[in-house]
Amino acid sequence: MSDLARIVISVALYVLLFGYSIISLVEPVDATEPLANYPRMPAIDNAPPQVAAWSLSPTVVVCQHAPISQIQIKSAIKFWQNLGYTFENVRYKEDPTGACTSDRPWGYIVIHLVDKKTKLEPTALAQTHFFVDNLTGKINWATIRMRPDVRETVLEHELGHALGFLHFNRIDHLMNQKWEMGGWDSLGLRSNR
Numbered sequence: 374m375s376d377l378a379r380i381v382i383s384v385a386l387y388v389l390l391f392g393y394s395i396i397s398l399v400e401p402v403d404a405t406e407p408l409a410n411y412p413r414m415p416a417i418d419n420a421p422p423q424v425a426a427w428s429l430s431p432t433v434v435v436c437q438h439a440p441i442s443q444i445q446i447k448s449a450i451k452f453w454q455n456l457g458y459t460f461e462n463v464r465y466k467e468d469p470t471g472a473c474t475s476d477r478p479w480g481y482i483v484i485h486l487v488d489k490k491t492k493l494e495p496t497a498l499a500q501t502h503f504f505v506d507n508l509t510g511k512i513n514w515a516t517i518r519m520r521p522d523v524r525e526t527v528l529e530h531e532l533g534h535a536l537g538f539l540h541f542n543r544i545d546h547l548m549n550q551k552w553e554m555g556g557w558d559s560l561g562l563r564s565n566r
């Protein structure tokens with residue numbers, strides 16, 4: 374593989390409690406693994422920045438060991454549906470297309486339990502990566518890794534990252550980067566499509 378095909382900008386935005394990073398993909402046709410990341414960190418204070426969106430509705434897959442109940446995922450999906458987002462499908466511990474084991478689960482938001490390979494800050498509750506095609510600005514796939522004993526709002530918050538949102542540090546807001554300061558405020562999260 375040509376090194377020129379690999380344009381990698383790597384920024385991991387790990388924060389005190391919620392962790393996330395954005396992987397912005399410059400499509401290397403023959404690359405064996407996702408590359409690249411994301412230098413932008415907009416400082417916008419009046420709304421949660423949404424830096425990318427899905428072109429098609431993603432399918433959400435709760436993978437085998439993910440510490441999420443069926444009730445939790447249903448409720449989290451409902452939260453985002455109520456804000457105008459659509460999902461192609463939601464699969465609970467069923468993965469007929471192998472999205473959970475894929476390096477590039479195109480069209481999917483996959484939810485895993487953290488594993489030893491996950492570089493997660495000790496205080497982070499979860500981590501989401503979303504992969505953006507730099508040419509189209511659209512999200513291709515997202516992976517969420519969660520610690521056990523998922524607290525209220527964490528799954529919804531991580532799905533927010535998977536839908537392209539960054540942190541927004543307003544008190545009680547869902548996308549607050551600190552869990553203790555967050556809540557159910559969804560200001561600025563409604564889909565404008």
Ligand SMILES: [Zn+2]
Nearest residue numbers: 391392393550
């Ligand atoms: Zn976060």
